[in-house]
Amino acid sequence: MATTESTDRADLIERLQGIARELRIRDLEMIIEAGSGHPGGTLSAADMIAALFFHTLRLRPEAPHWPDRDRFVLSKGHCIPIVYTAMAKLGYFPEEELKTLRDLGSPLQGHPDRTQLPGIEASTGSLGQGLSIAVGMALAGRLDGAAWRVFCMMGDGEIQAGQIWEAAMWAGRHSLDNLCAILDANQVQQTGKVVERLDIEPVVAKWRAFNWHVREIDGHDVAQILDALEEADLVTGRPSLIVSRTIKGKGVSWMELNPSWHGKAPEGEKAEQALAELRGGHA
């Protein structure tokens, strides 16, 4: 029995690793096609997004407004392409539409727009605001006695914004245990290292002090991601934060931890090199 379970777990991890690799490739392809976007923070989030959308979240892509679905809010809205790739693979919209990212009239807006694309729970892109919306959703779920849960992914640069801490204080005070936030701590923001722009550490101690259950993981280790998401599901009386330690630009060697690739699409030879690394590598 134990052997079967561990084999199943190993299969799941392998499947999610494969999906994450595929999402990274699609993600970079669409950003290259669009000619603009934010590759760094999409590549850092890919493993977590794969685990969420292909294992943890209860979703019905054919019925995006299914009332009992889990809610996912991408507070770091500029990284939406990696979510689009997951949604396309799940069948929310045809995969060909990925090519229309950032095009005039496309539902795949440069930052997510819930009114344009069913399945997007909240329009985001002005950093620091998504967690409050997720808190409101979790509160509504509690008022209705609903079983669905709310997940919210933030960036590490993003939590420099004061509104994040307003939301953290409120969710902790109100013991919103149907809320799981994820900090994609990829170490780099638009113009440099987070530690150099405005250091956010010690994040674990800070969120614990706000009455959150905090688990710190290697955000590129799918086994650790799954453990943390499962643990968050079991926590009662407190919201959960997963501090997902990641590498901005993960999977493309020269993008990794390089602020230049925060908000720029690779072109020409660089684009080919980046895709080749993702296709050949162990992202």
Next chain:
Amino acid sequence: MGAATREAFGEAIVRVGEDPRVVVLTGDLRDSTRTEDFAERYPDRFFECGIAESNMLGIASGLALEGKVPWACSFSTFVAGRFETVRMSVAYQEANVRIVGTHSGIGVGEDGYSQMSLEDIAMLRTLPNMAVINPADGIETQGAVEYLVDHQGPVFLRLTRQGVEDVNGNGYRFEFGKAVPLREGTDVAIVATGAPVGEAVKAAELLQGDGVSASVLNVHTLQPLDEEAVLEAATRRRAVITVEDHSARGGLGGAVAEVLASRNGSLAPLRIIGMRTFGESGSPAELYEKYGLTGDGIAGTVRDALKDVS
């Protein structure tokens, strides 16, 4: 003097609270926003957010996206003033949030400028889907609150701290987006919104003594604006005077100017009464007198306008 519009809101929100979708949030201002009765009656649907208005607006948005009808209540400048959050977390989401801002305008009085919202109408009416409602009196406020429970889309409801003149009778029915003609008049039109509407009526009475026939139009809904009523006011009259306890730029006067300037034909010239400086401390009555928002002050501006056009 009638009651403050925040008082009417406090009564109405308890009544509409029978609807289980209604949720009320405040930022440590349950007393000032008159939401204490709601809190007592419906403690499970009342949420204290502390002095953290951006988060309150975001929570309201999340509640609205899940089918609730949240009313986020604070001083107007602390909620409308969180413009970037209103823009992104409320308006762009098309969330059914009701942003309730009390303490609008210089009518706040002694607390002075920091508590006076003079820019809220101008800011929020730039958001394409934001309904902006600035009731003139208590009965209009109650009607607006009852209407807004089922309105689709984000709303800004602008209320007063101070008592205001009752201008609408007991049979009044609030009609969203429809300006209310309060008085007929053929020489000039006074187009007013919010607290000073009662003063505009007084001005028309004073002008009648001078032989000037002034109509009064109460524009409670600034967005969507009743353009037809505004155009009618500017037709076959010698002047249009707008009156608001708000900046003279971008509010009612600005909205009326946009309508009039976009039409051909011989429309009456426009004078805008509103704030052109920051506010200051003083009693509401003293401030209304100083800044030309009393019946006397409005009548004086009308006389000046008529001199200019004659």
